[in-house]
Amino acid sequence: MSTAVHLALKEILRNRGxxxxxxxxVALITVLVLFIAALGEGLGSGNREYxxxxxxxxxxxxxxxxxxxxxxxVDCTTRxxxxxxxxxxxxxxxxxxxxxIPMDDxxxxxxxxxxxxxxxxxxxxxxxxxxxxxxxxxxxxxxxTVALMTRLRVxxxxxxxxxxxNEYEFYTLQVVGITDSRKYSIxxxxxxxxxTWDKIRPxxxxxxxxxxxxxxxxxxxxxxxxQIDAMRQLLQARVSRIEAVDRQTAYENTPGYxxxxxxxxxxxxxxxxxxxxxxxxxxxxxxxQKVPQIGMLKAIGTPNSTVAVAAIVQIIAVTLxxxxxxxxxxxxxxxxxxxxxxxxxxxxxxxxxLVSLLLxxxxxxxxxxxxxxxxxxxxxxxxxx
Amino acid sequence: xxxxxxxxxxVKEYPVGAGKVTAVDEAxxxxxxxxxxxxxxxxxxxxTTMLAILAALLxxxxxxxxxxxxxxxxxxxxxRTRFRRRKIGFTFQSNNLVSYLTALENxxxxxxxxxxxxxxxxxxxxxxxVLLGMEERMNSLPRQLSGGQQxxxxxxxxxxxQPTLVLADEPTASLDTERAFQVxxxxxxxxxxxxxAGIMVTHxxxxxEFADRIIHMLDGRVERIITPQDDLSCLADPGECRLIPxxxxxxxxxxx
Numbered sequence: 283m284s285t286a287v288h289l290a291l292k293e294i295l296r297n298r299g300x301x302x303x304x305x306x307x308v309a310l311i312t313v314l315v316l317f318i319a320a321l322g323e324g325l326g327s328g329n330r331e332y333x334x335x336x337x338x339x340x341x342x343x344x345x346x347x348x349x350x351x352x353x354x355x356v357d358c359t360t361r362x363x364x365x366x367x368x369x370x371x372x373x374x375x376x377x378x379x380x381x382x383i384p385m386d387d388x389x390x391x392x393x394x395x396x397x398x399x400x401x402x403x404x405x406x407x408x409x410x411x412x413x414x415x416x417x418x419x420x421x422x423x424x425x426x427t428v429a430l431m432t433r434l435r436v437x438x439x440x441x442x443x444x445x446x447x448n449e450y451e452f453y454t455l456q457v458v459g460i461t462d463s464r465k466y467s468i469x470x471x472x473x474x475x476x477x478t479w480d481k482i483r484p485x486x487x488x489x490x491x492x493x494x495x496x497x498x499x500x501x502x503x504x505x506x507x508x509q510i511d512a513m514r515q516l517l518q519a520r521v522s523r524i525e526a527v528d529r530q531t532a533y534e535n536t537p538g539y540x541x542x543x544x545x546x547x548x549x550x551x552x553x554x555x556x557x558x559x560x561x562x563x564x565x566x567x568x569x570x571q572k573v574p575q576i577g578m579l580k581a582i583g584t585p586n587s588t589v590a591v592a593a594i595v596q597i598i599a600v601t602l603x604x605x606x607x608x609x610x611x612x613x614x615x616x617x618x619x620x621x622x623x624x625x626x627x628x629x630x631x632x633x634x635x636l637v638s639l640l641l642x643x644x645x646x647x648x649x650x651x652x653x654x655x656x657x658x659x660x661x662x663x664x665x666x667x
Numbered sequence: 668x669x670x671x672x673x674x675x676x677x678v679k680e681y682p683v684g685a686g687k688v689t690a691v692d693e694a695x696x697x698x699x700x701x702x703x704x705x706x707x708x709x710x711x712x713x714x715t716t717m718l719a720i721l722a723a724l725l726x727x728x729x730x731x732x733x734x735x736x737x738x739x740x741x742x743x744x745x746x747r748t749r750f751r752r753r754k755i756g757f758t759f760q761s762n763n764l765v766s767y768l769t770a771l772e773n774x775x776x777x778x779x780x781x782x783x784x785x786x787x788x789x790x791x792x793x794x795x796x797v798l799l800g801m802e803e804r805m806n807s808l809p810r811q812l813s814g815g816q817q818x819x820x821x822x823x824x825x826x827x828x829q830p831t832l833v834l835a836d837e838p839t840a841s842l843d844t845e846r847a848f849q850v851x852x853x854x855x856x857x858x859x860x861x862x863x864a865g866i867m868v869t870h871x872x873x874x875x876e877f878a879d880r881i882i883h884m885l886d887g888r889v890e891r892i893i894t895p896q897d898d899l900s901c902l903a904d905p906g907e908c909r910l911i912p913x914x915x916x917x918x919x920x921x922x923x
Contacts, residue, residue: 285776285779285780288779289765289768289776292767292768292772293767295767296767296768296808297767574761574762575762575765575766577762578757578759578762578763578765579765580748581722581724581751581757581759582751582752582757582776582777582780582824583748583749583750583751583752583753583755583777583780584748584752584780585745585748585749585780586748588780659724660719660724660725662757662759662762663715663718663719663722663724663759663836664715664760665715665716665719665724665725
């Protein structure tokens with residue numbers, strides 16, 4: 283073991299309380315950063331998850347809707363026109379609205395009610411059970427979060443509550459399949475056939491719905507997904523009054539999505555900045571307290587490199603221990619959260635947050651390392667420059 | 668026998684405003700191996716600056732310092748650092764020990780720095796602490812030791828690398844009289860036994876009885892070099908001192 287590492291570890295070992303206390307501060311910052319990152323991921327995923335996982339290459343909106351799903355209305359004629367364009371493999375209508383599932387002992391569970399054409403783009407793959415059969419069947423696919431919250435299984439009856447006119451109406455559907463998490467608009471999703479959707483979706487005036495209802499958007503599968511840009515332009519040229527975009531553009535244009543993500547990213551950056559300042563402050567104070575000792579070490583012939591490496595080893599060790607404790611604490615806390623809380627620990631964002639935190643130690647400690655390098659050995663004799 | 672230390676016409680000046688202050692003024696003396704010398708003088712006489720120059724911590728404005736045949740002026744900063752840990756042993760007035768290392772680890776630190784942390788080195792460290800009566804406190808941290816015990820550990824550390832020159836800066840400043848005598852006697856005895864050259868800066872004239880010679884500094888100059896057997900009243904009242912013949916000094920006295 284090098285002298286620098288020996289000095290660094292002995293100091294930590296013999297001042298365990300002080301260094302552990304500081305690692306705990308780093309741990310708290312780690313928990314904060316990871317939770318903000320997970321919240322960002324959870325909220326982002328809650329907004330985009332269904333669209334991100336959609337089995338389609340392009341999404342076609344009404345051209346005047348400015349990529350707002352809620353404002354977009356696409357009718358059957360347009361759907362058929364899109365299907366007729368060469369290079370389009372298949373199309374599927376998708377309708378979005380909200381509903382709730384009455385719960386016996388709790389508040390109703392709000393869900394996104396999504397209407398899709400059975401067997402067409404837009405219908406999610408099922409993990410258990412089967413897909414939707416007919417456009418007008420009273421059946422539903424629920425996503426994993428709905429299944430966890432309601433404890434419904436394949437074959438169970440699902441009651442959906444929507445507002446029709448001024449009244450609540452209740453519709454009973456059969457759960458035919460369960461898909462993975464497919465949140466939309468921060469809510470878990472229930473997928474129903476498009477005609478059924480048109481019947482039960484909230485309406486100002488109650489009505490039976492149409493046999494071939496208008497939908498919000500059209501999911502478009504291409505023969506060759508590599509030609510996505512060319513096909514987008516071709517569709518917009520051939521079919522009047524539509525605007526087609528890829529999935530990423532679609533979810534980035536979800537109302538508030540970009541603003542929400544940039545707000546959370548700013549919060550995270552500030553949390554990391556606080557980490558840099560806290561770590562820097564701690565080691566700077568510690569270095570100031572150790573000036574006479576550092577002077578003595580240099581006077582007896584300790585090279586500057588040993589002093590610097592010892593300081594860096596301590597900074598890295600304290601940061602690593604803090605991040606490990608904070609990471610475990612965040613993971614432990616996340617296990618206790620109910621599934622409807624939008625906290626998602628995703629590997630990429632988690633690793634990015636942890637690497638950023640790992641850099642906070644050395645960056646924060648740079649000032650104190652520089653300061654300790656500038657301590658003159660003459661201080662051991664009570665002489666300064 | 669080769670000279671352990673030779674200081675020739677050493678001058679140290681500091682710029683102050685448009686002028687300058689001379690902290691050390693043409694100081695010259697030499698030390699032989701096995702010789703223990705007290706460097707005395709009132710506050711501001713330049714003794715600590717002289718010690719810093721001898722320790723290769725300060726570069727003199729002019730003059731030369733030769734230790735074990737090596738001229739400090741010819742060395743780079745890095746070489747001076749290496750030279751200090753190999754050829755010079757230190758005991759300071761305070762903050763002598765690394766607070767988070769035990770007594771034994773403090774002594775062994777020099778071995779680690781010099782790449783000599785092996786079985787022989789470890790044995791030497793233990794033997795030195797035993798010799799200094801610290802066998803029961805080897806694993807104690809500095810805060811668990813008395814001031815005298817801390818100074819004994821510092822003395823062990825200053826000798827562990829068998830240095831040419833041992834420098835002690837006011838080693839008794841924070842000790843009571845009994846412990847101060849013990850510490851200086853121990854230091855002097857080990858310097859003599861191990862054939863090192865030792866210089867102790869002290870303001871406590873009672874401690875000079877353990878020295879072979881006394882270098883008296885005044886206003887940056889070596890005012891006189893005497894032995895403990897001489898009339899020491901001049902140290903307190905320089906005007907009353909008689910001059911010492913050159914053959915006692917080990918080097919020609921400048922300006923005397």
